[in-house]
Amino acid sequence: MPMKIIPWDLGAIPSRFFLFGEAAWYTVQITALGVLLGLVIGLIVALGRLSNNRTISTFSRAYIFLIRGTPLLVQLFIVYYGLTSIVTIAPIPSAVIALGVHNGAYIAEIFRGSIQSIHYGQMEAARSLGMTRSKAMRRIILPQAFKRAVPSLGNQLIIALKDSSLASTIAVPELMLRGRQMGSSTFMYMEMFIIVGIWYLLMTSVLSYAIHRIETRLKVSDRD
Amino acid sequence: MTEKKKIKPIMKKEPIDPDAPFLRIEKLNKWYGQLHVLKNISLSVQKGEVVVIIGASGSGKSTLLRCVNFLEKAKDGKIYIEGKRIRNQEKQLNRVRQDLGMVFQHFNLFPHMTVIQNVMEGLVQVKGLPKDEARERALALLDQVGLNDKAEVYPSMLSGGQKQRVAIARALAMDPKIMLFDEPTSALDPELVGEVLTVMTDLAKLGMTMLVVTHEMWFAKEVADRVVFMDDGVILEEAAPEKMFSAPEHERTLEFLKQVLPH
Ligand SMILES: Nc1ncnc2c1ncn2[C@@H]1O[C@H](COP(=O)(O)OP(=O)(O)OP(=O)(O)O)[C@@H](O)[C@H]1O
Ligand SMILES: [Mg+2]
Numbered sequence: 001m002p003m004k005i006i007p008w009d010l011g012a013i014p015s016r017f018f019l020f021g022e023a024a025w026y027t028v029q030i031t032a033l034g035v036l037l038g039l040v041i042g043l044i045v046a047l048g049r050l051s052n053n054r055t056i057s058t059f060s061r062a063y064i065f066l067i068r069g070t071p072l073l074v075q076l077f078i079v080y081y082g083l084t085s086i087v088t089i090a091p092i093p094s095a096v097i098a099l100g101v102h103n104g105a106y107i108a109e110i111f112r113g114s115i116q117s118i119h120y121g122q123m124e125a126a127r128s129l130g131m132t133r134s135k136a137m138r139r140i141i142l143p144q145a146f147k148r149a150v151p152s153l154g155n156q157l158i159i160a161l162k163d164s165s166l167a168s169t170i171a172v173p174e175l176m177l178r179g180r181q182m183g184s185s186t187f188m189y190m191e192m193f194i195i196v197g198i199w200y201l202l203m204t205s206v207l208s209y210a211i212h213r214i215e216t217r218l219k220v221s222d223r224d
Numbered sequence: 225m226t227e228k229k230k231i232k233p234i235m236k237k238e239p240i241d242p243d244a245p246f247l248r249i250e251k252l253n254k255w256y257g258q259l260h261v262l263k264n265i266s267l268s269v270q271k272g273e274v275v276v277i278i279g280a281s282g283s284g285k286s287t288l289l290r291c292v293n294f295l296e297k298a299k300d301g302k303i304y305i306e307g308k309r310i311r312n313q314e315k316q317l318n319r320v321r322q323d324l325g326m327v328f329q330h331f332n333l334f335p336h337m338t339v340i341q342n343v344m345e346g347l348v349q350v351k352g353l354p355k356d357e358a359r360e361r362a363l364a365l366l367d368q369v370g371l372n373d374k375a376e377v378y379p380s381m382l383s384g385g386q387k388q389r390v391a392i393a394r395a396l397a398m399d400p401k402i403m404l405f406d407e408p409t410s411a412l413d414p415e416l417v418g419e420v421l422t423v424m425t426d427l428a429k430l431g432m433t434m435l436v437v438t439h440e441m442w443f444a445k446e447v448a449d450r451v452v453f454m455d456d457g458v459i460l461e462e463a464a465p466e467k468m469f470s471a472p473e474h475e476r477t478l479e480f481l482k483q484v485l486p487h
Contacts, residue, residue: 124295125332125391129346129398130322132314139349143336 023178034099042107067105154211244307252301279454325395385416
């Protein structure tokens with residue numbers, strides 16, 4: 001028997017590749033919903049942090065402190081296992097909630113930074129037209145801040161996509177779990193996790209490209 | 225094309241007390257921490273009057289303008305517009321600020337909106353005008369500042385002088401009773417100063433009440449009805465331009481004028 005140069009059957013990769021399609025779709029879904037929730041939480045918390053109301057800004061600060069200071073895995077287990085005495089949440093919603101809560105803290109900081117980066121003259125110009133603070137925020141500050149946040153948000157989206165692999169620990173049938181299952185049933189762990197890796201790489205590449213396109217598109221109005 | 229495009233007023237004006245000055249500032253004091261920036265400032269501006277404030281850097285000119293529309297909150301003192309006391313209350317301020325058109329040194333145009341959107345923004349969002357009506361009015365104002373051909377471009381594509389003219393149109397859109405200018409030409413290349421001053425001069429001729437901070441002594445001489453010299457947080461003297469530039473009362477004024485006037 002001739003000695004194999006590589007101890008793995010790499011030929012199994014193309015033939016098994018599309019057996020992961022459904023799992024990849026789960027990954028996409030929990031990431032998308034999680035980040036969507038994160039955007040909503042992020043915007044609220046960012047505005048809360050910038051609020052003149054002490055209670056609200058302290059609460060927002062505490063949220064960011066707690067969430068950024070603890071692992072996503074802990075947050076995931078708290079939602080899925082920890083809350084069972086009050087409410088039982090199915091794996092997929094648990095993953096979405098944990099991803100949303102987790103990313104919300106990071107996105108809040110992204111939004112806060114981009115809102116604060118808008119020159120104060122913009123707020124003054126809006127106020128001097130007679131706009132209320134909240135209208136000036138909505139019409140003048142936030143549209144510019146969102147634009148500035150796009151690169152960082154894109155980055156966060158890519159991180160979230162990869163982080164969603166932790167959902168495998170609570171039985172969400174996403175890519176990582178599929179890899180483990182396929183590995184144990186075929187004993188081709190290396191091959192299966194290479195497939196998983198390629199799927200992630202494909203998705204992050206598509207995201208990077210899309211983000212790049214959006215960034216270029218948004219450059220229309222600013223030259224300076 | 226010429227004079228016909230009269231801009232119609234959008235809001236009914238409140239009854240005016242004929243004796244009250246348009247703007248009255250009374251004993252205004254402003255502190256930045258330990259720094260006493262405005263020291264008991266009092267100043268009145270009559271209807272249709274153009275008052276130019278001159279003075280050295282750091283004398284408090286910008287702060288005074290910013291206190292008038294409450295972008296800065298003074299510690300004490302009173303501000304009246306047409307005899308009505310303006311208080312530091314959000315509701316009232318949002319209404320009153322429409323009467324006070326503000327033009328900034330650095331334009332502060334909204335970069336994510338086209339030129340016409342900049343001018344329409346206050347009309348639609350604050351005055352609640354329908355879009356098409358706001359558009360018509362905005363175009364008339366752009367015409368007035370000589371920029372109707374730039375309506376659809378973004379501010380980043382404009383020269384400094386053009387930006388400032390858009391900013392003036394944006395302020396005028398609110399149909400203000402008085403225009404406040406804070407060094408509107410200081411950020412401009414010298415060759416662009418003229419076009420902005422021309423727009424301002426035309427505005428003065430149309431009878432607009434104006435309070436202008438500027439270092440353009442030419443404008444003060446030619447257009448102002450009254451010149452106010454500020455020094456270290458106080459109004460040291462105020463006089464008609466002829467008097468101010470030929471025979472100022474104070475040594476400090478003379479020193480300042482010597483520095484800023486050519487020759
Ligand atoms: N936000 C602020 N915080 C602290 N000090 C300030 C602030 N704004 C202005 N000052 C100080 O207040 C004083 C008056 O400033 P102001 O901008 O009103 O002067 P100015 O007459 O407009 O000067 P310039 O001609 O340079 O524009 C200056 O000493 C300035 O340093
Ligand atoms: Mg100034």
